[in-house]
Amino acid sequence: MDYETERASPRSGDQSLVLHPFVKRGEKKQIRDPEGCLAEAVSLTAAINLDVVHSETVPLSAPKPGTLFGEGKLEEFASFIKHNDIDVVIVDGPVSPVQQRNLENRLKAKVIDRTGLILEIFGDRAQTKEGGLQVELAHLSYQRTRLVRSWTHLERQRGGAGFLGGPGERQLEIDRRLIDERIVKIKRQLETVVRTRELHRSKRKKVPYPIVALVGYTNAGKSTLFNRLTQSDVFAKDLLFATLDPTLRKIDLPGGQTVILSDTVGFISDLPTELVAAFRATLEEVLEADLVVHVRDITHPDTEAQKADVFDVMKRLGVSVEKDDAYLEVLNKVDLLEADEIELLENSVDRQEEKILMSAVSGEGVENFLASVERKLTENQKILSVKIPSEDGASLSWIYRHGTVLDRQDEEEAVILSVKFTPENLGRVYKMPVTLL
Numbered sequence: 001m002d003y004e005t006e007r008a009s010p011r012s013g014d015q016s017l018v019l020h021p022f023v024k025r026g027e028k029k030q031i032r033d034p035e036g037c038l039a040e041a042v043s044l045t046a047a048i049n050l051d052v053v054h055s056e057t058v059p060l061s062a063p064k065p066g067t068l069f070g071e072g073k074l075e076e077f078a079s080f081i082k083h084n085d086i087d088v089v090i091v092d093g094p095v096s097p098v099q100q101r102n103l104e105n106r107l108k109a110k111v112i113d114r115t116g117l118i119l120e121i122f123g124d125r126a127q128t129k130e131g132g133l134q135v136e137l138a139h140l141s142y143q144r145t146r147l148v149r150s151w152t153h154l155e156r157q158r159g160g161a162g163f164l165g166g167p168g169e170r171q172l173e174i175d176r177r178l179i180d181e182r183i184v185k186i187k188r189q190l191e192t193v194v195r196t197r198e199l200h201r202s203k204r205k206k207v208p209y210p211i212v213a214l215v216g217y218t219n220a221g222k223s224t225l226f227n228r229l230t231q232s233d234v235f236a237k238d239l240l241f242a243t244l245d246p247t248l249r250k251i252d253l254p255g256g257q258t259v260i261l262s263d264t265v266g267f268i269s270d271l272p273t274e275l276v277a278a279f280r281a282t283l284e285e286v287l288e289a290d291l292v293v294h295v296r297d298i299t300h301p302d303t304e305a306q307k308a309d310v311f312d313v314m315k316r317l318g319v320s321v322e323k324d325d326a327y328l329e330v331l332n333k334v335d336l337l338e339a340d341e342i343e344l345l346e347n348s349v350d351r352q353e354e355k356i357l358m359s360a361v362s363g364e365g366v367e368n369f370l371a372s373v374e375r376k377l378t379e380n381q382k383i384l385s386v387k388i389p390s391e392d393g394a395s396l397s398w399i400y401r402h403g404t405v406l407d408r409q410d411e412e413e414a415v416i417l418s419v420k421f422t423p424e425n426l427g428r429v430y431k432m433p434v435t436l437l
Helices: 034-046 071-083 097-107 114-125 129-144 167-206 222-230 273-278 303-317 339-348 366-378 393-402 423-430
Strands: 015-023 051-060 088-091 110-113 211-215 247-252 258-263 291-297 327-332 355-357 382-389 404-410 414-421
Touching (some): 015 034, 015 071, 034 051, 034 088, 034 114, 088 097, 097 110, 110 114, 114 129, 129 167, 211 222, 222 247, 222 258, 222 366, 291 366, 382 423, 393 414, 393 423, 414 423
Parallel strands (some): 015 051, 015 088, 211 258, 211 291, 291 327, 327 355
Antiparallel strands (some): 247 258, 382 414, 404 414
16 A cells, blocks of 8 residues: 555654755756755745754756656665654655655655645745635645545555546545635635725725835845834744735835835745745735835845846746836845955946845845935936915825925925925826915
């Protein structure tokens, strides 16, 4: 009989073995450093509180279709697992349903691939009903392709000529139908979430504030920056995928303009397609953003590869960062660098591109960052001089909230302001009880 796992998910404290398989490229340089990938896989494993007993990179000349690894490696892993009471084997890469079944049979331990691991983390972290629905949808889509694993032992029980089917086949079809029905139900519920978001968004457009969306690789420091700018206490920890559910807060820029800051889920290399689709509703704030701020961990050895991964996910979401006026890059965690490393970094930054060196932890560079955000948002704005009666506090307050005040002169019965307005707000100013100079 095939090896059968007693539970669907690993439990906190389970003993685990983490493996990062990679195909040897000979003289050609690896796109990512295998050791860096392994370290990330260990962090992902730790994120669901598994105890990593051992981790290693596994070079492959070519993946084996049935078992991924060669016979020698399988024997080595099986022996290690047996003598160290390993409960879960994490394979940092794609594993087909057939490979997963065969590996579990040979290794006598539960096997989880990279997609399954990320789904476990998301399931553990989602705090809101919406987040839970999105994770469940992604999990079901992933699970549906692997139903064959659970019922191979029953399929052996069927008799006769074989083409009539048997209990295993019937159970497989029942499971598939139940999953399909649940997927349809969740999609309907998420459609309601999208409609609610659109309603909130249309309300915001009536009192329009620009949206600034923080994006970046997981653990780049987005939530730490968000907390510093908004004086919030969004969960921020040196942990992969600390943020899953989006958070929106209003902040005032140095010139007085109010913007909405959005903290989003972190991206990661090889982000499962199921999750990109499921979290589209959550990431719609990025799609609607007036400015996308890309927060990078500049101390990470694979920072350039991480940047490429973020661009790839945004492209899959339909977000273009080619327009310079809608994109700003932040090189975060400079507090972890030595003075000579910072100097080298400053000299290496292309002067044609606007990049902010910053530490969300220490606050270094935050003022420059806010000034750059303001400059980016106001590049397409028009400057107006307006005269407002002193007693008209409502109009004065509105202008301070929705424009960037460049100059103010107080007279006996009026206030004269020089203000930058976005095209959206410009039309509303013309209808206000103010005098245009």
